[in-house]
Amino acid sequence: MLNREIRSDRKNKNIIGMIQSCLILILVLLIIMIMVQITRLQGTARVINYAGLVRGDTQRMVKLEITGSRSDELIKYLDDILSGLRYQDGHYDLVKLHDKEYQDKLQVQSDYWEKLKKEIEAVRSGGYENTDIVNMSEIYFHMADETVFAAENYSEKIAVKIRTIELLSALNMLCLVILVIMQTLAAMKMAMKNKLLEQRAYTDAHTGLPNKSACEALLRDQDMIIEPTACIMFDLNNLKTVNDTMGHSAGDRLIMNFSRLLRSVIPDKDFVGRYGGDEFMAVIYHTDKTEIGELLQSLSREKDRLNSNEDQIPIDYACGWAHSTDEGTCTLQMLLDKADSYMYENKKLCKKRNLCSR
Incomplete structure (x- = not known):
């Protein structure tokens, strides 16, 4: 009976060991996923910041053009930022967000930016009174706001993923702690049974004296x-x-x-x-x-x-x-x-x- 119990305990110990190994592997994967998501979150914050800069600097550029102050450098700066946001290039270390809603909004904004630049050329050649620059700039500002809002939504999604992974990691570690406790108790139980077996091996069953x-x-x-x-x-x-x-x-x-x-x-x-x-x-x-x-x-x-x-x-x-x-x-x-x-x-x-x- 005792030998059967020990064999059963050893089998349970092997099962617990396999589960523990799986949990450790899962924990490693969860930690890697957290690191990846944190990296994405850090890049997303920079994208949100520069997407907001596009809106503000475009407003400043339109005001300069209306007042007759050309700013080709500012237009070039905005071109670089939009290119960096879309293609992860340029000099601003921007990342490309892999989010369909954000990419769609950014595409619409970029296309409209090309129209806005043509309208700026019209302002330079004939004055802003004969153009739709003010109305187009308002539309563009609204598009820029939607792009920023989409980037923020994406950032929140990543934050939710991180919180979810953290929760799963905490549950995983709790399971590991429980398994460690179970293994400790099982080891103590096994030690007691082995000691009992050893005692039986060296004890005369009839008299209780050493055999x-x-x-x-x-x-x-x-x-x-x-x-x-x-x-x-x-x-x-x-x-x-x-x-x-x-x-x-x-x-x-x-x-x-x-x-x-x-x-x-x-x-x-x-x-x-x-x-x-x-x-x-x-x-x-x-x-x-x-x-x-x-x-x-x-x-x-x-x-x-x-x-x-x-x-x-x-x-x-x-x-x-x-x-x-x-x-x-x-x-x-x-x-x-x-x-x-x-x-x-x-x-x-x-x-x-x-x-x-x-």
Whole structure:
């Protein structure tokens, strides 16, 4: 069940990772789009400014022509601006707005500008009284206003696009934050499940003690023992008899009772594990031989107390122990091997004398 959950979590993690990658790609594209739109907006502001200048300078030019003051330079200046607005050329760094309404208005204004220039020639040759320059200039001013208004509309459209992209970017980043939180929670959940799996891998399901794998992992340490340490091996003498006469459920209860006995007497700081079916081991740290003797006596007294209960399945065990000070330079495995040897000697004595002592 736990393995299936972990596989499911990994699959979900992969899906979240793919979604996150897509969101990051979308965010990059949105940022690029914002940069493009901002660039367009900056160019649009310059176009609006110069489109407004055309209107004002045309008014000034018409007044000069009516009063008889020619201004060819001003006409050339207006020609350059209109050309820059239409074709993105000239000396004013103007951009061409890709908006149909604006381009249509600008085309109409540019065409009428050519008519207005012809009318100016007529004013120069015959005086403004015999021309329609005033009326045409008013029409042209209105056209210029419409062109500016179209450019402003285009600018507002870009601003709306930017606000929309910003909103989408904010939502995208919110989704990314949520995914990061989900990934963090999923990673924490995965770590907890992996830890639980690891605990299960090294925990005896029946007794709750460290299992054989945990015992072997402890014994793989090849460092020489420095602090005074003792190893004790235990073997239940009557497990097979209980299994044969009372059933395996009774044998399981016996194993459970013995594991509780060991754990209740041996200090929590020390290691107690189930080494095999009916074998248990203990590692007692920072101890001397006197303390080990007292510990084994306490274990024997507690065993006798439990066996005095009528409904208790009798606990009978053989044990052997070895202390690092007796063995000289040794590893934990070497110390346990010596304890195991003593335990088998004790087991033989138990069979002969029906008692359990070293």
